[in-house]
Amino acid sequence: MFRRRTEPQTDPAQADAADAEPVPTTVPRPARAATGMAGMGLRARPSGLGSRLRSILGVGAPATEATWDEVEEALIAADVGATTTLDLVEAARQRLRAGGGRSGDDVRRALADEVRARLDAAGSGIFELGPAPAIILFVGVNGTGKTTTIGKLAWRLRNEGRNVALAAADTFRAAAIEQLRIWGEQVGVPVIAQRAGADPGAVAFDAVAAAESRGLDAVLVDTAGRLQNKTQLMAELAKIRTVIERRQAGQPRHVLLVLDATTGQNGLLQAEAFSREAGVTGIVLTKLDGSAKGGVAVAVADRLGVPIVFAGVGEEIDALAPFDPAAYVEWLFAA
Numbered sequence: 001m002f003r004r005r006t007e008p009q010t011d012p013a014q015a016d017a018a019d020a021e022p023v024p025t026t027v028p029r030p031a032r033a034a035t036g037m038a039g040m041g042l043r044a045r046p047s048g049l050g051s052r053l054r055s056i057l058g059v060g061a062p063a064t065e066a067t068w069d070e071v072e073e074a075l076i077a078a079d080v081g082a083t084t085t086l087d088l089v090e091a092a093r094q095r096l097r098a099g100g101g102r103s104g105d106d107v108r109r110a111l112a113d114e115v116r117a118r119l120d121a122a123g124s125g126i127f128e129l130g131p132a133p134a135i136i137l138f139v140g141v142n143g144t145g146k147t148t149t150i151g152k153l154a155w156r157l158r159n160e161g162r163n164v165a166l167a168a169a170d171t172f173r174a175a176a177i178e179q180l181r182i183w184g185e186q187v188g189v190p191v192i193a194q195r196a197g198a199d200p201g202a203v204a205f206d207a208v209a210a211a212e213s214r215g216l217d218a219v220l221v222d223t224a225g226r227l228q229n230k231t232q233l234m235a236e237l238a239k240i241r242t243v244i245e246r247r248q249a250g251q252p253r254h255v256l257l258v259l260d261a262t263t264g265q266n267g268l269l270q271a272e273a274f275s276r277e278a279g280v281t282g283i284v285l286t287k288l289d290g291s292a293k294g295g296v297a298v299a300v301a302d303r304l305g306v307p308i309v310f311a312g313v314g315e316e317i318d319a320l321a322p323f324d325p326a327a328y329v330e331w332l333f334a335a
């Protein structure tokens with residue numbers, strides 16, 4: 001079975017090359033019909049923020065200075081981050097001063113509206129593949145769910161009738177290539193790969209060439225998240241990017257950062273580093289089915305203006321949904 005990694009990571013690109021994970025030999029099969037984010041497990045587990053706000057604010061009583069302080073603490077505890085929290089609370093207070101009411105319910109509604117506005121401003125929930133071919137580069141630290149997300153997205157795209165291939169540019173370990181091959185087999189799509197230790201840029205080159213020669217709609221390119229240090233990781237990603245750009249102008253069309261929602265605020269640090277150095281166009285927030293408090297989505301969209309485009313809600317092949325800002329806000333604030 002796949003091993004779940006939930007321990008917080010202290011460095012956005014920390015190395016642990018010695019760790020050899022077992023190669024999963026099967027892909028978890030669909031557990032349920034794909035019913036969008038709300039139907040895919042989010043409802044089963046409250047985020048925790050909503051009930052905390054309800055106990056702080058009550059329903060009808062007006063918010064005082066002391067309650068606003070507690071609201072801030074609750075948002076920070078939900079991984080929204082200090083800067084975004086202060087900004088949200090200030091904006092919500094302004095909304096209420098401008099006639100939005102004073103009750104606990106009014107406060108919750110104002111906060112939810114402000115969160116929604118930030119997600120929407122970043123363009124969250126919108127992912128357009130664009131004209132064929134779309135080269136999609138997946139980046140992120142080790143264990144966040146890159147390879148799994150590639151498998152799930154390939155499955156989605158294939159079900160939409162798209163012609164898809166995967167590319168194993170995580171050549172760091174043989175097991176990583178094998179894991180992608182297994183996903184390719186389960187989904188029924190080709191996997192472009194070379195041997196372990198091969199130049200990831202060469203695999204990326206092959207990926208673009210295959211996209212052209214086979215007339216593919218999309219190639220999903222896996223990359224390593226576990227290199228000796230951050231500088232080396234970023235340099236490798238930059239090189240992969242350059243190879244793709246030189247081979248075909250306007251590619252990679254998407255650079256998706258895969259973030260494990262359970263790592264909380266460390267996710268924001270990762271997003272900052274990868275956005276700066278790898279030109280991230282969208283975020284896939286994984287493991288929302290786990291113990292994630294979920295607020296990191298708000299922090300990333302607000303601080304970096306990068307849209308959240310997909311949500312991972314389980315290990316199964318169908319446990320990936322387009323990020324749905326309305327369903328997410330409802331879940332985050334549900335008491």
Ligand SMILES: Nc1nc2c(ncn2[C@@H]2O[C@H](COP(=O)(O)OP(=O)(O)O)[C@@H](O)[C@H]2O)c(=O)[nH]1
Nearest residue numbers: 002003142143144145146147148287312313314
């Ligand atoms: N519960 C849960 N587990 C996930 C999700 N996405 C990935 N995983 C698990 O996280 C672990 C690491 O995933 P993997 O794709 O190998 O990560 P990578 O190192 O970034 O390629 C595996 O055990 C996956 O099954 C998700 O949305 N929910």
Ligand SMILES: [Mg+2]
Nearest residue numbers: 146147170176
């Ligand atoms: Mg991987």
